[in-house]
Amino acid sequence: MKKLSLILLFLLCYTSSFAHYLWIETNPTGKLNKEQEVKIHYGEYTYGVIEKTDGDPFKSVSEFEVWVINPDGTSTQLKLDKKADHYLGHFTPTKEGTFTVQLKNDNIDVIDYTEYDFGIFKTYYQSFAKVNVGNATKASEITEEGLSIKELPTKNEEKILQVYYHGKPVSEQEVKIYVSDLWSKTLSTDAEGKISFKLPWNTKYTVETTKNENVPGTYKGEDYEFIWHCATYCFPKK
DSSP states (O other), rough: HHHHHHHHHHHHHHHHHTOOEEEEEOEEEEOOOOOOOEEEEEGGGGGGHHHHHTTTTHTTTTEEEEEETTTTSSSEOOEEESSSSSSSEEEEOOSEEEEEEEEEOOOOOOEEEETTOOOOOOOOEEEEEEEEEOOOOOOOOOOOOEEEEEOOOSSSSEEEEEEEEETTSSOOOOOEESSSOOEEEEEEEOOTSEEEOOOOSSEEEEEEEEEEEEEEEEEEEHHHEEEEEHHHHHHEOO
16 A cells, blocks of 8 residues: 555656646736836646746756747847746837737757656747737737647637647647646637637636647657647736
8 A cells, every 4th residue: 555655646746747837927918118027937837836947847948938929020039037936038018019928948858758658759848928018909929830829809708719730720629727726627629729718716827738749850869759749828817
């Protein structure tokens, strides 16, 4: 019984570690000519796990870039400062419209999880957040790389997100919605890659979706069997 308990504890820790993800936190409503703060976290929000930037878990995924996609479609890379448990960047909107903050990270070492029946893979993280300045009603912009999440405008209390894979909407894609205190909900995208859901609590929500791209390759001299894509979207209830 003691041995079984230790195995279960190990599997729980393994699963929790593997479920870590990067996410962006920023105010979804910006102001013209006012500095907008952007934070990058790594951990598991629903479990209350926020990794320290000096710890090995965060260091292993720290070679990311963060870009702001402006309303006219141009992009600006953010300069980031390392803090205790996040990276911090700023941008100042100089025009009204919809801005998208997008994180990209495919600079992660190959991981061998064959002993857990998952295989040898390379990770590609992307994370997104939308900032509206003024009377913006446009959908958020995204690049066409990997697995992406776009927010669509709505006039009611629902949140509508659309999942893209290599630039095309992906149907029947599993999407998980998390809030604090271990609450989560799993949805599946429709034929247009969309999900919609209510926001019952005045709290922060994180959305995560993953997909395996079964294309082998080599990264830094290490062979991998597939690419594990992970995309997240974070927002507070307005």
